Amino acid sequence: xxxxxxxxxxxxxxxxxxxxxxxxxxxxxxxxxxxxxxxxxxxxxxxxxxxxxxxxxxxxxxxxxxxxxxxxxxxxxxxxxxxxxxxxxxxxxxxxxxxxxxxxxxxxxxxxxxxxxxxxxxxxxxxxxxxxxxxxxxxxxxxxxxxxxxxxxxxxxxxxxxxxxxxxxxxxxxxxxxxxxxxxxxxxxxxxxxx
Amino acid sequence: xxxxxxxxxxxxxxxxxxxxxxxxxxxxxxxxxxxxxxxxxxxxxxxxxxxxxxxxxxxxxxxxxxxxxxxxxxxxxxxxxxxxxxxxxxxxxxxxxxxxxxxxxxxxxxxxxxxxxxxxxxxxxxxxxxxxxxxxxxxxxxxxxxxxxxxxxxxxxxxxxxxxxxxxxxxxxxxxxxxxxxxxxxxxxxxxxxxxxxxxxxxxxxxxxxxxxxxxxxxxxxxxxxxxxxxxxxxxxxxxxxxxxxxxxxxxxxxxxxxxxxxxxxxxxxxxxxxxxxxxxxx
Numbered sequence: 224x225x226x227x228x229x230x231x232x233x234x235x236x237x238x239x240x241x242x243x244x245x246x247x248x249x250x251x252x253x254x255x256x257x258x259x260x261x262x263x264x265x266x267x268x269x270x271x272x273x274x275x276x277x278x279x280x281x282x283x284x285x286x287x288x289x290x291x292x293x294x295x296x297x298x299x300x301x302x303x304x305x306x307x308x309x310x311x312x313x314x315x316x317x318x319x320x321x322x323x324x325x326x327x328x329x330x331x332x333x334x335x336x337x338x339x340x341x342x343x344x345x346x347x348x349x350x351x352x353x354x355x356x357x358x359x360x361x362x363x364x365x366x367x368x369x370x371x372x373x374x375x376x377x378x379x380x381x382x383x384x385x386x387x388x389x390x391x392x393x394x395x396x397x398x399x400x401x402x403x404x405x406x407x408x409x410x411x412x413x414x415x416x417x418x
Numbered sequence: 419x420x421x422x423x424x425x426x427x428x429x430x431x432x433x434x435x436x437x438x439x440x441x442x443x444x445x446x447x448x449x450x451x452x453x454x455x456x457x458x459x460x461x462x463x464x465x466x467x468x469x470x471x472x473x474x475x476x477x478x479x480x481x482x483x484x485x486x487x488x489x490x491x492x493x494x495x496x497x498x499x500x501x502x503x504x505x506x507x508x509x510x511x512x513x514x515x516x517x518x519x520x521x522x523x524x525x526x527x528x529x530x531x532x533x534x535x536x537x538x539x540x541x542x543x544x545x546x547x548x549x550x551x552x553x554x555x556x557x558x559x560x561x562x563x564x565x566x567x568x569x570x571x572x573x574x575x576x577x578x579x580x581x582x583x584x585x586x587x588x589x590x591x592x593x594x595x596x597x598x599x600x601x602x603x604x605x606x607x608x609x610x611x612x613x614x615x616x617x618x619x620x621x622x623x624x625x626x627x628x629x630x631x632x633x634x635x636x637x638x639x640x641x642x643x644x645x646x647x648x649x650x651x652x653x654x655x656x657x658x659x660x661x662x663x664x665x666x667x668x669x670x671x672x673x674x675x676x677x678x679x680x681x682x683x684x685x686x687x688x689x690x691x692x693x694x695x696x697x698x699x700x701x
Contacts, residue, residue: 307460315675317673318460337462
């Protein structure tokens with residue numbers, strides 16, 4: 224596998240705790256940009272990035288249009304916008320909701336797969352719908368790595384279960400083991416790329 | 419001799435990029451619409467959506483269809499024109515326009531506003547209402563432009579689906595509206611038809627931000643959630659166009675997640691309402 228260059232994490236119901244658990248466990252020198260897509264109401268106050276930044280060692284901020292992807296920086300898709308991955312940055316869009324969601328996890332994963340191919344790590348966490356399943360399958364098809372939260376450990380099992388069925392992920396892991404997997408994958412990739 | 423065929427996923431992606439470039443080039447040369455500078459990820463999704471709806475399996479297939487069939491091109495234009503809009507969308511922004519921007523314009527004997535990428539006209543109505551409530555509508559002229567003739571025709575009717583009015587009323591009140599929103603429209607069948615007098619000083623015109631130039635001087639340019647569909651170079655072109663179209667100390671209102679930060683015109687503007695991405699020309 225080539226060096227991972229982007230991690231995309233999608234979560235829905237129960238996601239604040241799940242995403243927070245992963246982000247807080249990432250080391251300050253995490254070598255990869257991260258995009259978080261968390262379902263929430265369009266009218267939700269813009270607190271998510273601040274909440275995730277709390278007690279985390281990586282930088283967390285809300286994505287604006289054309290925000291640059293930087294290693295060790297976590298971008299959060301803003302409520303009411305799709306976040307689309309382009310080479311090196313994130314573009315936003317107010318196109319119609321996809322599967323009743325904006326931001327849509329499928330849109331973020333699908334565009335990441337298109338822009339970064341095998342260098343994508345897609346992560347699907349807890350949720351009560353099926354968003355992310357199609358996008359994670361795109362990541363797999365383009366040779367990327369798929370990680371899904373073990374539905375048994377998820378606050379809501381439907382979304383990770385759908386992702387497992389659609390994408391046959393390389394890893395199905397309990398929540399608390401996902402961050403270490405991300406660190407291992409990004410470090411191995413870097414070593415292979417330089418070696 | 420057999421040609422080398424690379425079926426690696428990366429090679430397929432490379433091939434698709436070539437198909438996409440050729441399609442955009444073909445559209446530009448054949449129809450004059452220039453999408454080459456658009457942000458690729460969203461464009462690609464919409465092109466594929468059209469290809470799938472047309473029963474086609476590749477972007478080259480779509481290219482053949484589009485080049486030979488102008489009606490297919492019209493259908494594609496419908497896909498490429500983003501028409502997700504609301505009246506008083508983002509209450510805080512409209513509140514800032516009403517309470518901070520419009521009072522600044524009061525000193526001008528005449529006020530010209532450009533709503534760029536107006537789509538079906540919801541934002542135009544919102545701004546006309548705020549201008550009226552600030553006592554400026556009588557001496558204001560609003561230019562509402564879009565590249566898509568079809569949405570402009572819709573905007574010109576001043577009629578909007580009735581089922582959306584309840585949401586717009588809530589937006590209006592959230593934005594600090596103090597009148598009765600229903601006083602601005604009358605109900606006809608399933609439509610809310612807005613007061614023709616409210617929209618009598620609106621000029622609707624076809625204008626393509628990607629290819630057309632500046633056509634007047636404005637005190638306020640409103641262009642919200644349009645630049646997000648453009649790549650960075652095209653964004654700089656369009657911001658340059660707005661810059662050439664604004665009077666000294668003119669005001670530019672962008673979408674909530676759009677920013678002048680890092681663009682070619684950044685130094686020429688100061689934030690007027692930072693959180694709402696409303697900027698003012700320094701000179």
